[in-house]
Amino acid sequence: MRAMVGIDESDESFYALQWFLDNLFPDLSAALSAGLLTLVHVQQPFQPYGFPAARPGVAGKTFYPSTVVADSVRKSQEQTSAALLSRALQMCKDKLIxxxxxxxEGDPKDMLCEISEQMNVDLLIVGSRGLGKIKRAFLGSVSDYCAHHAKCPTLIVKPPKEASNNK
Structure with missing residues (x-):
């Protein structure tokens, strides 16, 4: 059996991982042999946008960030991703898992569904921000999308009751 947990910068994704480790993993430990728990972080691709030049008398000119700026942003994204996954891996290590x-890189909802199918995942675990129907309609929901589009069973772990009341 292969399980995959989607990790992002939200507390809810870490709560989902902790909930899985505390509640389901002990029952699945025989089925999940070493290395069959995968933690996935999907970062948004960096898009260097052009900005119109704001000098008087210069029409039709566009300013694009330098490659130094683009490289700096990419490096920062990589460091953030590494830090998130390091924290998640430590949670697993603390449980001897x-x-x-x-x-x-890409759209998290699409990439989680694609990679779970490519890796023949048996269970996809994602956190839920606990958004209401209106916020979910405008902001979108990775967990809702995965529940409807992933080719494997998807476990959506809701945040604790007291945390969801603060939204």
Whole structure:
């Protein structure tokens, strides 16, 4: 059996991982052999946008960030991703569970569904921000999308009651 947990910068994703480790992993430990728990973080691709030049008398000119700026942003994204996955891997290590990590680039909802299918995942675990229907309609929901589009069973772990009341 192979399980995958989606990790992002939200407390809810870490809560989902902790909930899985505390509640389901003990029952699945025989089925999940070493390295079959995968932690996935999907970072948004960096898009260097052009900005119109704001000098008087200069029409039609556009300023694009330098490659130094673009490289700096990419490096910062990589460091953030590594830090998130390091925290998640430490949670697994604290429970004496071996896990692997994966950093992808793209739209999180699409990439989680794609990689779970490519890796023949048996269970996809994602956190839920606890958004209401209106906020979910405008902001979108990775967990809702995965529940409807992933080819494997998807476990959506809701935040604790007191945390969801603060939203």
């Amino acid at each position: 071996k896990a692997e990590s994966l950093i992808l």
